[in-house]
Amino acid sequence: xxxxxxxxxxxxxxxVLEEGHxxxxxxxxxxxFPRQTGLLxxxxxxxxxxxxxxxxxxxxxxxxxxxxxxxxxxxxxxxxKRLLGHxxxxxxxxxxxxxxxxPSVAPAKF
Numbered sequence: 001x002x003x004x005x006x007x008x009x010x011x012x013x014x015x016v017l018e019e020g021h022x023x024x025x026x027x028x029x030x031x032x033f034p035r036q037t038g039l040l041x042x043x044x045x046x047x048x049x050x051x052x053x054x055x056x057x058x059x060x061x062x063x064x065x066x067x068x069x070x071x072x073x074x075x076x077x078x079x080x081k082r083l084l085g086h087x088x089x090x091x092x093x094x095x096x097x098x099x100x101x102x103p104s105v106a107p108a109k110f
Contacts, residue, residue, distance in 0.1 A: 011069065014070055016063070017084055024063065025061065027059050039070040044066055
């Protein structure tokens with residue numbers, strides 16, 4: 001978690017579900033990820049891989065079961081998970097004592 005005077009940013013893993021979204025098979029350029037989500041992808045871990053692709057380029061093609069490592073505000077992360085078809089309950093969007101949203105998945109491990 002990164003904290004600034006005015007906001008808190010999180011780094012989290014978000015899995016691309018099979019039924020998740022029409023992003024599967026499209027490049028990050030085609031998806032226009034930052035505009036659609038307000039988040040930044042810092043790394044991707046593909047299914048069956050033991051390593052990460054750091055700072056994936058615009059030509060990276062999103063695959064089913066990819067794990068996207070993103071950085072951004074907790075509310076935007078929650079919205080992206082909903083967009084990708086994650087079954088979340090409203091408790092996962094509740095705020096913590098510091099005003100940031102409660103994490104809904106384990107933080108990324110680098």
